[in-house]
Amino acid sequence: MSGIDRPRSGRQLSLAAHGYEAVIASVGASLRSLTYEGRDLVVPFDADEVRPAYRGATLAPWPNRIVDGRYTFGGIEHRLALTEPARGQALHGLLAWAEFEDRLVLDDRVVVAAVIEPQSGYPFRVEVEVEYRLDADGLHQTVTAHNLGADAAPWGTGPHPYLVAGSDGRVDEWTLTLPASEVLTVTPDRLSPVAVEAVDEHPEWDFRAPRRIADVFIDHAFTALARDSGVAEVRLVSDAGTGVAISFDERCPWVQVHTADTPGIAASHRIGLAVEPMTCPPDAFSSGVDLVVLEPGATHAASWRIAAI
Numbered sequence: 001m002s003g004i005d006r007p008r009s010g011r012q013l014s015l016a017a018h019g020y021e022a023v024i025a026s027v028g029a030s031l032r033s034l035t036y037e038g039r040d041l042v043v044p045f046d047a048d049e050v051r052p053a054y055r056g057a058t059l060a061p062w063p064n065r066i067v068d069g070r071y072t073f074g075g076i077e078h079r080l081a082l083t084e085p086a087r088g089q090a091l092h093g094l095l096a097w098a099e100f101e102d103r104l105v106l107d108d109r110v111v112v113a114a115v116i117e118p119q120s121g122y123p124f125r126v127e128v129e130v131e132y133r134l135d136a137d138g139l140h141q142t143v144t145a146h147n148l149g150a151d152a153a154p155w156g157t158g159p160h161p162y163l164v165a166g167s168d169g170r171v172d173e174w175t176l177t178l179p180a181s182e183v184l185t186v187t188p189d190r191l192s193p194v195a196v197e198a199v200d201e202h203p204e205w206d207f208r209a210p211r212r213i214a215d216v217f218i219d220h221a222f223t224a225l226a227r228d229s230g231v232a233e234v235r236l237v238s239d240a241g242t243g244v245a246i247s248f249d250e251r252c253p254w255v256q257v258h259t260a261d262t263p264g265i266a267a268s269h270r271i272g273l274a275v276e277p278m279t280c281p282p283d284a285f286s287s288g289v290d291l292v293v294l295e296p297g298a299t300h301a302a303s304w305r306i307a308a309i
Contacts, residue, residue: 007047010099017108017134020308023047029100029112029130031056031161034139036308041244043162043260043272052268054160057096058143060128061116063158064221064256064282065089067192069121071285073154080121087190092160094119095128109133115148124153126294138307145301147294155292156280157302162260162272163246166238171213171259171270174243177235178207178257180222184281191219193282210235213273219258221281234275235309243309251302252277253290277304 010026023044025032030051033044045052069080069090084091100112113129116122127146132139143157165174183205185194199206204216208226225232230249234257237243248255258274279302280290292300 008050009045009047011102012047013102013105013110013112013132015108015110015132015134015139018136020134020139022132022134022139024110024112024132025051025056026100026102026112027051028054028057028096028098029114030058031132031139031141031159034161034306039167039242039308040164041306041308043164054092054096055162057092057160058128058130058141058157059092059160059276059278060095060143060145060157061122061124061126061154062090062093062156062285063276063278063280065091065191066285067190067283071154071283073285074152078121078123089190089192090121093157094122100130103129108135118149124151125149126153126155128157138305140303140305142301142303144299145292145294146299147296150296152296153294154285155294155300156278156284156290158252158256158276158278159304160274160276161246161306162274163236163244163306164272165236165243166240167242169238171273172215173239174213174273175210175237175239176207176213176257176273177210177233177237178222178255179226179232179234180224180255181208181226182222182224184221184223186220186282191282193221193287196223210237213259217259217261219256219261221254221256221278223254223281225253225255236273236275237309241309244306245309246275246277246304246306248277248302248304252279252304254278254281256282277302
């Protein structure tokens with residue numbers, strides 16, 4: 001495919017099985033669309049569209065924000081480009097706009113990969129392999145990191161899907177179940193982490209019992225997740241009873257939830273709920289909380305599943 005013919009979001013890799021259909025865009029190893037029996041489970045975007053923000057992207061080598069783009073690792077201070085300039089933060093890693101190469105392409109499974117080359121702010125070489133797989137239980141995504149360099153490297157990952165509960169309506173009309181008893185509070189202007197606190201102290205963010213989101217603003221990381229056999233599940237359901245769930249095991253002790261607020265832009269305002277399982281919280285490169293340290297030659301894998309309700 002020539003550059004002229006190639007869609008703006010990259011090569012399109014289609015999967016279909018058991019009533020599910022998914023399209024993966026090679027730029028950012030992004031989940032461009034996911035449907036079940038024709039119903040959207042995530043907010044899609046067009047193939048020949050520059051992906052809106054981080055919709056469906058694979059986040060690596062860190063999810064969420066690094067405050068001021070600064071962190072110290074191994075006694076050395078590093079400075080990253082501020083990719084969220086309005087807030088002065090380094091946002092969502094280094095691969096969101098990278099081209100991933102095919103490793104395996106089947107009707108119900110694809111594997112793509114890219115290498116993070118040593119660069120200013122992240123002088124480590126890490127190969128990132130992303131697998132998407134469909135079965136009767138939904139869409140499974142696994143992100144595997146392999147440290148190709150001679151030095152230990154800091155690592156974190158997560159996805160960025162915007163979930164959709166029904167064919168009509170917006171976030172305000174959907175019912176959320178979020179089995180988290182703690183929330184990471186943030187500053188209102190820059191969303192920089194402040195403290196982990198009990199949701200009992202913040203009832204507006206307590207969705208342990210299912211309830212309608214209504215006009216609540218959420219852009220926070222949650223933890224202390226209730227799990228069934230090690231698996232946590234976040235559920236989003238419409239009044240009609242249709243919905244979507246995302247589940248993940250202990251390798252993701254955190255989940256970011258965002259109500260996709262874009263005041264003044266009706267086309268995107270609260271049209272989906274971002275639910276992002278994460279291996280570490282925001283600013284983990286600085287705090288060290290749940291940070292994965294990849295030793296030379298080591299690998300780390302994390303996975304999650306999106307399924308129709």
